[in-house]
Amino acid sequence: MTISNQKAFDSILSMAQNMLRLAAERAQSPVTPEMIEKELTKLSIMMEDDFALVDRDALVDELIRRSSRTVGENATLSSGEDHVAWLDAERKKGWTYWQRYSEYMEARIPWTALDALDVATDEVLSQLEDPTREGAWDRRGLVVGHVQSGKTGNYTGLICKAADAGYKIIIVLAGLHNNLRAQTQIRLDEGFLGFATIADADELPAVGVGLIDKDMSVRPNAATNRSDKGDFNTAVAAKMNISPEQRPWLFVVKKNKTVLERLLHWIRNRVANHVDPETGRKLVTNLPLMVIDDESDHGSVDTGEDVVDEFGNPDLEHEPKTINRLIRSILHHFSRKAYVGYTATPFANIFIHDRGETQEHGPDLFPAAFITSLAAPSNYVGPGRVFGSASSTPEDLPLVRPLSDDEFQPWMPPRHKNGYRPRWQGEDRVPDSLAEAIRSFVYACAVRKLRGQGSKHSSMLIHVTRFTSVQNAVVNQVAEYVRDLKGRYTRGIELDNLEASMRTEYQETFLPGMQRIRSALVEGEALEDFSWADIRAVLPDVLSDIRVREINGTAKDALDYAENDGTGLKVIAIGGDKLARGLTLEGLCTSYFLRTARMYDTLMQMGRWFGYRDGYLDVCRLYTSQEMVEWFGHIADAAEELRQEFDNMVAAGATPKQFGLRVKSHSVLTVTSRAKMRNARAMQLTYSGDLLQTIVFPNRKDDITANFKATDRFINALGPSTDLNDQHFVPQGQKWNGHLWRDVPALSVISFLRDYRTHPASFRIMSPLIADFIEEMNKDSELTSWTVALIGKDAGPDDKYRKVGGSSVNMLKRRRTTEHADRYSIKTLISPRDQAIDLTEAEWKAALGLSQKTWRNDTDRNEGKEPPSEPRGPQIRHILGEGDAEAGVRARRERGLLMLYLLDPEGAEVEELKDADPVVAWAISFPSSNSERRVSNSRYIANSVLWGGLNEWVD
Structure with missing residues (x-):
């Protein structure tokens, strides 16, 4: 699709979505295909020129898909201590940054998701303080999302609203690597700033929201840019003067000692306007600060020992670890501040000591004000759906291709050293299982091309070692295999046997796999199948487009998705840590993953294959070891147990400080790194x-x-x-053996x-x-x-x-x-029903009531689309232990x-x-x-x- 065609498509889509929302509200019914046809017919008259550029059937398909999406309910634990409620409809009037971001997102996400984004960002912002409130205040919270579920989109919306409300300095802590920081900057250029922060450019072109609202007077200020070296530096700082009258300033910085020290020095010497007469500490009292900490479990947690003394009092002389110390010091220099951590894996954050505080750095980053758990939309594919949870079995995991040890270990043993040379059957080549995965990616690209998605990005992830020298050897082997496939299909040399085996593989394995995935995981989409003849016709072009890239600290390759927006990048990305956390792989179809990290949060964050795959989920595959399947299944259960306990505490009206969490341990996995668990003692269980x-x-x-x-x-x-x-009570229709x-x-x-x-x-x-x-x-x-x-x-x-x-x-x-x-x-x-054995009718109904109250309609939790019709285990156990006065149920702790x-x-x-x-x-x-x-x-x-x-x- 050309840029002008895409623009026309997006424009019609945005208008149609708004018209359908109103039509559905008027009819008080869900959107139907008839409604879609009716509204598109109206638009085809109003937007005749745009309609001439687009495929009407593709518009209908996209609107049907979007209309079927639902989003679950968020849940928040909060503390009202030193908090003044402030956010209401009146306060939100005239907000510019949110209005244009909302309009920008209309063409990109279903309106249900946009409404959910509005609600979620309001929920988080309302937990922070009104930036116009006088005096000193400090709010610290945590937003827990799902891996690859759109946290960046969420905090971009929050930043827009915070800037509208009057927060003047907004600092985004964006990962540990330059490429992730630059990726975040680009997203915020589009969603908040409205211009491309190109280094040393005379003019900064409008992008994203800047194309919607061209008013230069509302442009926020940018202290960092999108280049790889665009982080905060002293040269930029020297030119910056900040006053309360100015528009908000955005800083997108790495969690890096040098960068944060520069920022801290600049705040102390150029921004501070007051000195605390008691401590001598330089303070900023006239500019409210908001810090967004992306991946807040990574790099930000204090891993030092003895943050409190033997009596549980804070050790005011404790010396926190570097990144944690610098983040806290930045916050400590502002009298009015808000800190919001974002993570999908809060295992480390819940071990932060809630009383950790020092005189120099202030309180630790424990989310004392609030913890918000975001629900996933219905089209999100996360750990619960990929690996199953306690409610589903491995046979139900159609996306996963488990590898036995002998399919990869002779090539890549779990333990190997830097400089290891991978060999398969004595030859310098990829193992058969990786060759199969690469062909799977080729089929995925072919199917997407035939579905009209050829101009979209498609990626494959190969993550098998942390050593760059070994990654380089893998790159060479993969590139040679892809070169061989391409050579045979473009020149027709020695092709007969290869083509026959690929035809069989596609027809007997890949195609039935697509059908199984659709049956288990795809809703609201009609995804087309193609014959081998169709696939064969596009294979030469597909193979010619595929690029093999090495992504690590030393390689010069980069994932230049932005530069390939018109044609779509087809890339096999091979790497280690840089691919492991935060970096988004656009259009990820196929993953070959052998990394054996043994920590819940590290493993979960490596799951680049989680996320949204509208239009192509059925061609996605994950190749990983059988042991990893077992581990990830356990993590899915651990995360769900954590969320269930969270829900029960929300229902009980608890605060974060009352939220003592217990996290499952595993015989091989540790919950998070041992360093981050220094405040987590082996407990009396x-x-x-x-x-x-x-x-x-x-x-x-x-x-x-x-x-x-x-x-x-x-x-x-x-x-x-x-x-x-x-039994005392047997629900209608149940029979036991x-x-x-x-x-x-x-x-x-x-x-x-x-x-x-x-x-x-x-x-x-x-x-x-x-x-x-x-x-x-x-x-x-x-x-x-x-x-x-x-x-x-x-x-x-x-x-x-x-x-x-x-x-x-x-x-x-x-x-x-x-x-x-x-x-x-x-x-x-x-x-599930077994835990309700021998409940009285009153107990059963009270437990069902609590189960329905804590149901979040969260797809990835395998909760079902409707509120539960029978009580769930955690709620049964809660009712039996606590009783329920309204239902006349007494506690039954003796049983x-x-x-x-x-x-x-x-x-x-x-x-x-x-x-x-x-x-x-x-x-x-x-x-x-x-x-x-x-x-x-x-x-x-x-x-x-x-x-x-x-x-x-x-x-």
């Missing part, structure tokens, strides 16, 4: 409010038999059971747990420790009486009944997720729920389990509790708020 389920089992027959016999003894001792359908025992003494459950052998790799489920915890809770008369359920599979054609303890039950089938030599691992054990299952050893597909006894699995649901009882476990980490004893909400 409580399981209150938790669901524990066994998902890792031994694969030795002796161990399986020992657990089966322990369960046999336990059930025999329980005596007669009732039918599992004989199994047995139920009530009022089982705690001692029986404790004895069973001490008898049962959990696998050493089970990082969270350790039977003896759980038994210790129940014993501890018994001292407060909690968990003294148990409900035990033996739960079988619903009846079906593949029924397999087995007896245990004299009770017959239909065995469950659970396939293993990942091959391990020493164990049998599954994704998830229980069905625990133990759920037992038999897994069919044949269904596991594990060679070692053939002819073994049934695999006994169990889950325990603990009601929440305020008890101080704990058991020691260094595998669970808590932030300072929790171990400081400040949190009355966490159970």
